[in-house]
Amino acid sequence: MSVLVMKFGGTSVGTTDRIKRAAKRVGREVANGHDVIVIVSAMSGKTNELVGWVDETSPLYDAREYDAVVSSGENVTAGLMALTLQEMDIPARSWQGWQVPLKTNGAHGAARIESIPTANLDARFADGMKVAVVAGFQGISPEGRITTLGRGGSDTTAVAFAAAFGAMRCDIYTDVDGVYTTDPRITSKARKLDRIAFEEMLELASLGAKVLQTRSVELAMRYKVKLRVLSSFDEYDETAGTLVCGEDEIMENNVVAGVAYSRDEAKMTLISVADRPGIAAAIFGPLAEAGVNVDMIVQNISEEGRTDMTFSCPVDQVKRAAKAMEDAKQRGEINYHDLVADTEVSKVSVVGIGMRSHAGVAARMFKALRDENVNIKVITTSEIKISVLIDRKYMELAVQALHDAFELEKAR
Amino acid sequence: MSVLVMKFGGTSVGTTDRIKRAAKRVGREVANGHDVIVIVSAMSGKTNELVGWVDETSPLYDAREYDAVVSSGENVTAGLMALTLQEMDIPARSWQGWQVPLKTNGAHGAARIESIPTANLDARFADGMKVAVVAGFQGISPEGRITTLGRGGSDTTAVAFAAAFGAMRCDIYTDVDGVYTTDPRITSKARKLDRIAFEEMLELASLGAKVLQTRSVELAMRYKVKLRVLSSFDEYDETAGTLVCGEDEIMENNVVAGVAYSRDEAKMTLISVADRPGIAAAIFGPLAEAGVNVDMIVQNISEEGRTDMTFSCPVDQVKRAAKAMEDAKQRGEINYHDLVADTEVSKVSVVGIGMRSHAGVAARMFKALRDENVNIKVITTSEIKISVLIDRKYMELAVQALHDAFELEKAR
Known part of the structure; x- marks a missing residue:
């Protein structure tokens, strides 16, 4: 039975x-x-x-x-x-x-x-x-x-x-x-x-x-x-x-299954952080303790021995994140020049298991966004997903453009 | 503890x-x-x-x-x-x-x-x-x-x-x-x-x-x-x-603890029932099966070989009781001349464990009711209770008279 x-x-x-x-x-x-x-x-x-x-x-x-x-x-x-x-x-x-x-x-x-x-x-x-x-x-x-x-x-x-x-x-x-x-x-x-x-x-x-x-x-x-x-x-x-x-x-797989978005994201950048082993732990440890859901993380080298660390989190956690960083700075655990928050960003992602076997998905995504003059602020990828942070005002436009670019209106 | x-x-x-x-x-x-x-x-x-x-x-x-x-x-x-x-x-x-x-x-x-x-x-x-x-x-x-x-x-x-x-x-x-x-x-x-x-x-x-x-x-x-x-x-x-x-x-006991009443009672009398062994069972068996809550029961001898059987039940069960009796008569289980229902009666009771050791409670009760010209239709007693059926219009009067007669307003 x-x-x-x-x-x-x-x-x-x-x-x-x-x-x-x-x-x-x-x-x-x-x-x-x-x-x-x-x-x-x-x-x-x-x-x-x-x-x-x-x-x-x-x-x-x-x-x-x-x-x-x-x-x-x-x-x-x-x-x-x-x-x-x-x-x-x-x-x-x-x-x-x-x-x-x-x-x-x-x-x-x-x-x-x-x-x-x-x-x-x-x-x-x-x-x-x-x-x-x-x-x-x-x-x-x-x-x-x-x-x-x-x-x-x-x-x-x-x-x-x-x-x-x-x-x-x-x-x-x-x-x-x-x-x-x-x-x-x-x-x-x-x-x-x-x-x-x-x-x-x-x-x-x-x-x-x-x-x-x-x-x-x-x-x-x-x-x-x-x-x-x-x-x-x-x-x-x-x-x-x-x-x-x-x-x-x-x-049968389309390369991409769907386009996801998260509207109310914030991009935070710690400017000119001393670049040393363990610095990521020193930053993200206090954020986790403060209950901040850090999503994307990007590290850029800015000058000799210093780096810019960028991360995203939900917009309503920005104050909490800023306080956690300020406190860590006071305790001497981290050192940075400035903390810049951009609270007007959204995340848009394309998702599909087909990406594993198909190259060029990222290029196709970036081209579609460029054609609509949407500037990409942060990129992260996983095996079956590419996510970008963009200005919030372009979010709907970006979702529509990507839905068209990957022909998602057609049956899989 | x-x-x-x-x-x-x-x-x-x-x-x-x-x-x-x-x-x-x-x-x-x-x-x-x-x-x-x-x-x-x-x-x-x-x-x-x-x-x-x-x-x-x-x-x-x-x-x-x-x-x-x-x-x-x-x-x-x-x-x-x-x-x-x-x-x-x-x-x-x-x-x-x-x-x-x-x-x-x-x-x-x-x-x-x-x-x-x-x-x-x-x-x-x-x-x-x-x-x-x-x-x-x-x-x-x-x-x-x-x-x-x-x-x-x-x-x-x-x-x-x-x-x-x-x-x-x-x-x-x-x-x-x-x-x-x-x-x-x-x-x-x-x-x-x-x-x-x-x-x-x-x-x-x-x-x-x-x-x-x-x-x-x-x-x-x-x-x-x-x-x-x-x-x-x-x-x-x-x-x-x-x-x-x-x-x-x-x-310390008052003889009587309280006066109880049940307003909506009915008194039903089967007139001239053939008096033989098992007649009570032949009557009250069908009533129980019909879900009639029989309370007081009194049997009077009316003439040679015949008897009147009186019982009380809640007024809203009178129809059910009458049907049960009619059905039993049809089946030949009982034989009676007439069924008379008085649906305008109430039950009033005095209750007290002191009755066990004090005589004269019934006499005092009946006197109090007589003084108010309340006619008693049926009497039943238990070791600690005496109940009477009376016309419903006298119910409040009877309760008040009994409450006074046994001086229940005084602390026990």
């Missing part, structure tokens, strides 16, 4: 009527002969209500109690979904994290999954249960306390179940209909991708963040879980959504 | 501010040197919201899933109460039913408590925990599914914990300030009782239903748990509320 995992997000189960609509999709898969594990989020708005009460109660809350309170939203949906399926004469049963049990470490609020023993659910499946409805986002710690998995926890739950049960696929139902070549709000030529490789999905995080949490994609990649992202509001179709899969399952 | 159990109902924990007020009462008991077990209900309105969703989903719901959904309300309050106590620097921890574990049978929706192992909480108390906040109304079945205890479940949870932990007392905080000699809406002379015996409390169910569920009083009586009922809205006072306790702890 092949197991299918289906995950429904908060908006997909936001009312009892929406739960019924989701249950119909589950029913179709049961009719197709699958045993189904359904992972549910809390009804939309419910988690916020619970978090609001916790905030009213205790601003610096104990994460163990936060988890005990907040996990209850998913339990409600799980029970209601099981009842809805039973109304459709489908043998279904709800499972809370501790009942499965989904075992995690003790990092409350951001717990990591350690194991999902399959015995309990397998026994019930063997006994005639067709659907196990599992409350997402939660598990149980070694101390027997309820844990939650943090941001994207329900997606991660779904992938972890798919891995543990060797599921044929993990379908993530959400409020968008798949992964696009770029943001459709920036160019109407943006096209839904039928398939995308795990590595590409990870690099397209800025596009994909609203679709799939990075953590769940990493897990799917590690355990080779086929992930499908699709809308719970569209009519059903075998080819609906986007399949996130191993690159060996993607037959 | 003496353990104290404190239970807060839904209105007492209806908002985060009310939870803070309740937590202050808990804090005072901790300062008094007690380890405290707090039992909480769901925030008022929350259980109804959850039940509403279940009803929308599945009119004939699976009780296992109903329990999984509905129990989540208490879990939320337990976490919020633990957080509130922690904010007051009191070491507190929340416990859901399965974590304690509170073990029940598998009768979902109306489960019976089977045992409460104390090891887990004892270990935490020994470790420095001062307050265990337990989600009321819920437990875990032998199959590892969540169960709920049904009506009055949180009171029952509180008493069961008090019994299991040998608590010095079980304080039930609610929205009334104690048990009264009678309903204060009927006579302003009604007086709050400082103490009442378990047996009296059970007999005063019609007064006490809003205060304490019968089931929790029965449990308290069996395990000799001292129960105190008090208002969570009044200022604190050592003598607040009413203590429900063993009769040996009540030093």
